[in-house]
Amino acid sequence: AQSVAQPEDQVNVAEGNPLTVKCTYSVSGNPYLFWYVQYPNRGLQFLLKYITGDNLVKGSYGFEAEFNKSQTSFHLKKPSALVSDSALYFCAVSSLSGGYNKLIFGAGTRLAVHP
Amino acid sequence: SAVISQKPSRDICQRGTSLTIQCQVDSQVTMMFWYRQQPGQSLTLIATANQGSEATYESGFVIDKFPISRPNLTFSTLTVSNMSPEDSSIYLCSVAELAGPGELFFGEGSRLTVL
Numbered sequence: 001a002q003s004v005a006q007p008e009d010q011v012n013v014a015e016g017n018p019l020t021v022k023c024t025y026s027v028s029g030n031p032y033l034f035w036y037v038q039y040p041n042r043g044l045q046f047l048l049k050y051i052t053g054d055n056l057v058k059g060s061y062g063f064e065a066e067f068n069k070s071q072t073s074f075h076l077k078k079p080s081a082l083v084s085d086s087a088l089y090f091c092a093v094s095s096l097s098g099g100y101n102k103l104i105f106g107a108g109t110r111l112a113v114h115p
Numbered sequence: 116s117a118v119i120s121q122k123p124s125r126d127i128c129q130r131g132t133s134l135t136i137q138c139q140v141d142s143q144v145t146m147m148f149w150y151r152q153q154p155g156q157s158l159t160l161i162a163t164a165n166q167g168s169e170a171t172y173e174s175g176f177v178i179d180k181f182p183i184s185r186p187n188l189t190f191s192t193l194t195v196s197n198m199s200p201e202d203s204s205i206y207l208c209s210v211a212e213l214a215g216p217g218e219l220f221f222g223e224g225s226r227l228t229v230l
Contacts, residue, residue: 032216043207043221044158046116051216090157100216101146105158 002027004093004106012112013081021076021109023091032100033074034092035065038108044090050074061085081113117142119222121208127228133196136225138208143188146211148219149181153204161206164191198229 003026013019025031032051036044048059055067065076074091088110092103118141128134138147147164162170162183170183185191195202205226209219 043223101211
């Protein structure tokens with residue numbers, strides 16, 4: 001069975017500092033990995049994905065994530081946080097065996113960026 | 116990316132009633148899915164909406180409670196039947212534009228409150 005773990009309920013960071021939101025996964029076969037952001041009372045917005053190729057993927061709003069197969073991780077990063085980055089972040093995974101469009105979501109991590 | 120419109124955006128419903136949520140996409144898409152986000156929780160896949168045939172439900176979800184239609188490649192409905200307060204959630208329509216592994220795009224969601 002596929003699963004995603006986001007070990008931190010909340011991450012606090014000061015504006016201008018680098019941020020990391022952690023994600024680990026478990027799938028059979030090759031994983032397809034995604035990050036989404038949800039602002040209050042809004043749907044989910046796609047940030048970035050890893051399907052194949054370079055382990056470091058870049059996405060929207062200056063975010064990037066690194067796929068680490070040995071650690072089964074896909075942590076979201078940004079070099080310099082903005083207050084406007086404060087939101088709920090979800091990691092998601094799919095796989096060929098599980099249905100490559102059927103995304104399984106983690107519990108979410110609330111990012112709070114303080115001025 | 117596809118533009119996804121959901122109606123209603125929010126509603127307050129009485130226990131025992133049913134409500135149908137509509138999802139309209141501005142372009143033909145290969146896959147459509149319905150997710151549920153309970154208060155303070157992550158997203159859970161309810162079912163895959165199949166064009167011209169019965170939806171494929173995930174474990175814990177049944178057609179009698181969540182009937183789904185998908186008459187064409189741009190439109191789907193989800194009905195929440197015989198509602199109880201436990202059905203109070205955000206219901207999200209999502210679509211996959213490509214026939215291979217890739218991200219889903221989400222509507223803004225329909226926030227249902229059952230009294």
